Amino acid sequence: MYSSRCNLLLSLTILTAITVRAQVTERFISHATYLSSDKLEGRGPGTSGSILAAEYIQSKFREIGLEIPFESGYFQEFLQSESGVTERNVVGILRALSSTEKSVVFTAHFDAYGIAEEGGAEDIIYNGARDNAIGVAALIELARMYVNSGRQNQNLVFVATAAEEDGLVGSRYYTQHPVFALEEITIVANIDGFNVSGPRDDFFVMPRQGVDFVDDIVAEAGRRGWTYSPPDWIDTMNTNFDTAAFLLLGVPAFTLWTGNSIPEGVHITEPEFGSIHSPEDEINDTWDWSGVEAQLDLYKSITDYFLTDPGIISVQDPELFRKE
Numbered sequence: 072m073y074s075s076r077c078n079l080l081l082s083l084t085i086l087t088a089i090t091v092r093a094q095v096t097e098r099f100i101s102h103a104t105y106l107s108s109d110k111l112e113g114r115g116p117g118t119s120g121s122i123l124a125a126e127y128i129q130s131k132f133r134e135i136g137l138e139i140p141f142e143s144g145y146f147q148e149f150l151q152s153e154s155g156v157t158e159r160n161v162v163g164i165l166r167a168l169s170s171t172e173k174s175v176v177f178t179a180h181f182d183a184y185g186i187a188e189e190g191g192a193e194d195i196i197y198n199g200a201r202d203n204a205i206g207v208a209a210l211i212e213l214a215r216m217y218v219n220s221g222r223q224n225q226n227l228v229f230v231a232t233a234a235e236e237d238g239l240v241g242s243r244y245y246t247q248h249p250v251f252a253l254e255e256i257t258i259v260a261n262i263d264g265f266n267v268s269g270p271r272d273d274f275f276v277m278p279r280q281g282v283d284f285v286d287d288i289v290a291e292a293g294r295r296g297w298t299y300s301p302p303d304w305i306d307t308m309n310t311n312f313d314t315a316a317f318l319l320l321g322v323p324a325f326t327l328w329t330g331n332s333i334p335e336g337v338h339i340t341e342p343e344f345g346s347i348h349s350p351e352d353e354i355n356d357t358w359d360w361s362g363v364e365a366q367l368d369l370y371k372s373i374t375d376y377f378l379t380d381p382g383i384i385s386v387q388d389p390e391l392f393r394k395e
């Protein structure tokens with residue numbers, strides 16, 4: 072009797088866990104679908120599509136229960152000096168258990184290339200699905216995971232950055248106007264692209280030069296069963312991500328991607344991706360979302376590690392991240 076009740080309880084627990092995980096993926100897909108829809112017209116900086124995207128992210132931050140960081144709300148507005156348009160980062164926070172300036176910052180850019188100026192082609196909307204609607208979907212769901220886990224010993228800041236494609240404009244603005252002191256940022260976890268190729272068990276991070284915390288990330292991921300397999304090209308991309316805005320100022324930051332290794336016994340069909348920075352960067356039926364939650368868990372386990380580990384990490388060569 073006892074053991075059969077135990078079995079029933081165990082089955083119910085597993086079923087509940089599976090259902091909760093399925094809900095995460097459902098929500099992730101729904102964020103990505105809305106943000107990359109034609110309605111948002113490619114989320115070009117200064118456009119109504121960009122405002123719709125910011126409003127969507129704000130509504131999710133509010134729904135999740137992230138706290139408002141500014142008197143004006145979740146929006147951190149700024150004037151883009153070159154184009155003269157007003158843009159906004161969307162920022163939500165989860166304050167630490169006790170008063171501190173220390174923070175872990177999560178970033179994902181929500182802008183894309185807008186609408187192509189030259190007509191003629193049938194599809195002129197740069198939907199920016201992989202780059203980076205899915206990264207924003209991950210940011211929103213990571214925020215939810217942390218709110219559900221409760222307050223931490225450091226502040227958590229979730230920043231959906233604007234105008235990354237224009238030269239890291241939103242992330243640079245955040246470094247000049249951080250919610251908690253820049254020198255007290257433990258690490259920035261940036262999300263640019265996410266795994267929509269099905270289950271994977273390897274990963275890589277950027278940067279892997281000029282910083283001293285890659286080994287920590289590799290070790291923590293290893294404890295979770297992930298294999299580190301860095302491709303050769305990644306070192307050439309150091310200045311192309313929002314991380315560069317922070318790294319240049321000596322603030323530890325990383326972006327993490329999954330690799331191409333498929334777990335043993337798993338069979339998948341490779342999805343077809345349209346190239347990024349083109350109107351082909353759209354969601355299609357071949358995308359496999361079944362690896363999303365595992366990558367969310369990986370991001371969270373790494374930021375959990377940096378929230379609890381007292382060791383000092385640093386950027387040894389900030390100049391490596393200056394755009395020529």
Ligand SMILES: [Zn+2]
Nearest residue numbers: 202203263264
């Ligand atoms: Zn991007």
